[in-house]
Amino acid sequence: MAEVFLKLEGIKKSFGGVRALKGVDLEIRKGEVHCLAGENGCGKSTLIKVISGAHDPDEGNIFIEGKKVENLKPIDSIRMGIQVIYQDFAVFPNLTVAENIAMNRALMTGAKKMDWKEARKLAIEAMEMIGAKMDPDILVERLSVANKQMVAICRAIINDAKFLILDEPTTALTAKEVEKLFKIIRKLKEKGIAIMIVNHKLDEIYEICDKLTVLRNGEYVSNGDITEYDRARFIRDLTGRDIEEIKYSPEEDENEILRVEHLTRVGAFEDVSFTLKKGDVLGITGLLGSGRGELGDALFGLAPAQSGKIILNGKEIQIHSIQDAMNNKIAYVPEDRLTQGLFLERSILDNTMAASIKNYFKKGKLDYKAMEIATDDWIKTIGVATPSAKPAIRTLSGGNQQKVAIAKWLNTSPDLLVLNGPTVGVDIGSKSDIHAILHRLAKGGVGIIVISDDLSELVQNCNKMIVMRNGKVAEVIDNTVDETTLADMLSGKQGG
Ligand SMILES: Nc1ncnc2c1ncn2[C@@H]1O[C@H](COP(=O)(O)OP(=O)(O)OP(=O)(O)O)[C@@H](O)[C@H]1O
Ligand SMILES: [Mg+2]
Numbered sequence: 493m494a495e496v497f498l499k500l501e502g503i504k505k506s507f508g509g510v511r512a513l514k515g516v517d518l519e520i521r522k523g524e525v526h527c528l529a530g531e532n533g534c535g536k537s538t539l540i541k542v543i544s545g546a547h548d549p550d551e552g553n554i555f556i557e558g559k560k561v562e563n564l565k566p567i568d569s570i571r572m573g574i575q576v577i578y579q580d581f582a583v584f585p586n587l588t589v590a591e592n593i594a595m596n597r598a599l600m601t602g603a604k605k606m607d608w609k610e611a612r613k614l615a616i617e618a619m620e621m622i623g624a625k626m627d628p629d630i631l632v633e634r635l636s637v638a639n640k641q642m643v644a645i646c647r648a649i650i651n652d653a654k655f656l657i658l659d660e661p662t663t664a665l666t667a668k669e670v671e672k673l674f675k676i677i678r679k680l681k682e683k684g685i686a687i688m689i690v691n692h693k694l695d696e697i698y699e700i701c702d703k704l705t706v707l708r709n710g711e712y713v714s715n716g717d718i719t720e721y722d723r724a725r726f727i728r729d730l731t732g733r734d735i736e737e738i739k740y741s742p743e744e745d746e747n748e749i750l751r752v753e754h755l756t757r758v759g760a761f762e763d764v765s766f767t768l769k770k771g772d773v774l775g776i777t778g779l780l781g782s783g784r785g786e787l788g789d790a791l792f793g794l795a796p797a798q799s800g801k802i803i804l805n806g807k808e809i810q811i812h813s814i815q816d817a818m819n820n821k822i823a824y825v826p827e828d829r830l831t832q833g834l835f836l837e838r839s840i841l842d843n844t845m846a847a848s849i850k851n852y853f854k855k856g857k858l859d860y861k862a863m864e865i866a867t868d869d870w871i872k873t874i875g876v877a878t879p880s881a882k883p884a885i886r887t888l889s890g891g892n893q894q895k896v897a898i899a900k901w902l903n904t905s906p907d908l909l910v911l912n913g914p915t916v917g918v919d920i921g922s923k924s925d926i927h928a929i930l931h932r933l934a935k936g937g938v939g940i941i942v943i944s945d946d947l948s949e950l951v952q953n954c955n956k957m958i959v960m961r962n963g964k965v966a967e968v969i970d971n972t973v974d975e976t977t978l979a980d981m982l983s984g985k986q987g988g
């Protein structure tokens with residue numbers, strides 16, 4: 493067996509009263525791809541920050557290549573070959589690709605002056621090594637998310653990384669880009685680099701990882717070869733409960749909630765027609781650029797349609813603005829929730845109430861008690877990991893922030909709820925909780941539209957799906973379709 497690169501023993505870390513890590517053990521060997529899994533808020537990012545020296549643990553031991561290290565600082569961990577790629581990649585938008593890649597190395601070696609010619613050469617070498625094709629002289633702000641990530645990986649490997657940590661690297665990537673990333677990871681693995689990935693998508697974990705460590709509530713739960721975990725065990729270890737994965741199939745109901753006719757917005761989507769009946773959870777899918785997101789934006793008045801009809805509960809409505817949409821009881825959970833959907837410095841309660849505050853005025857006064865009860869209720873129903881409704885959103889883990897964004901719109905009691913990528917970054921247990929809420933609402937007569945490219949989510953959660961290609965409706969299907977066929981439909985390999 494390969495040598496152990498990193499060993500953690502009994503790591504504990506608290507933030508005020510929150511015990512984020514309660515004694516975690518972990519062992520990472522050279523040349524292995526190790527998945528760190530666990531529900532939102534279980535302490536994954538905190539553990540990574542302990543390994544990178546960004547957080548001091550309160551207790552516990554860290555061994556790197558067999559040597560016990562004390563008082564680990566970020567610069568030490570980099571010197572020992574540990575490189576972390578955070579979700580935002582921490583690249584500098586106004587520097588070029590080459591400058592970004594070479595940057596840290598200059599800082600590390602303490603060079604007083606930057607040798608740009610040398611930097612450019614290094615950058616090109618790094619890109620060649622992982623097979624990334626980018627113009628070294630282009631500004632990073634002009635790159636796609638996937639390419640920004642490539643820059644971060646290049647930067648990591650030219651710093652002689654021995655251990656590369658990627659915190660949720662695939663959340664913002666398309667399926668093709670994920671494939672490319674995995675190819676690079678396999679290459680690095682062959683070179684003997686140890687890799688740890690945080691990921692919530694089971695299929696991806698099975699595809700790329702050798703080992704798995706599961707945390708729950710800041711505690712170590714289990715560890716082993718990926719082959720020792722079937723879906724059921726994985727879900728049980730993660731959540732502490734059994735989750736049935738059954739497809740949503742409501743009873744037929746002829747009551748029409750929403751009818752869309754010939755909806756068009758030039759350059760985004762064209763002649764889109766569909767109906768949504770009571771009980772339906774309608775999926776809208778397609779590749780990036782298919783118009784799926786733009787259609788959602790139009791229903792909420794963010795970028796309104798220019799022609800066509802929208803009929804909600806039998807009445808034709810006009811949506812030229814967000815206000816129009818909200819007046820017609822349409823709610824929208826946007827894709828980019830962290831920037832569009834939440835006030836990070838404000839409390840969970842403030843955020844949950846943000847779209848429905850007008851319902852809480854009693855004789856001209858805000859009814860705080862009612863607001864607290866409603867917020868606590870949502871915290872319980874969708875499982876936000878927090879001691880109360882008081883903390884600022886900023887202090888919640890990524891997945892828990894997402895859940896509050898959804899609660900905010902659920903609290904408006906909408907007639908039509910459109911969710912764009914509702915469970916991106918959300919763990920399996922909460923995903924199933926969120927799906928259950930959507931199903932309950934649909935059966936109660938709320939129109940539910942889920943825009944997504946997460947195929948397993950679509951097949952399980954939606955009873956009807958629209959596949960969009962080049963701005964047009966290419967297929968309308970039910971959930972008897974399997975994921976492979978659906979993937980082919982997205983790219984146009986199958987169907988018309
Ligand atoms: N700087 C901080 N101040 C206060 N609490 C924090 C801080 N950082 C993390 N926490 C808390 O520690 C716990 C673990 O958070 P962490 O970010 O490690 O979770 P995670 O496993 O990465 O979750 P996710 O899958 O949602 O990203 C959470 O309850 C979180 O609210
Ligand atoms: Mg995290």
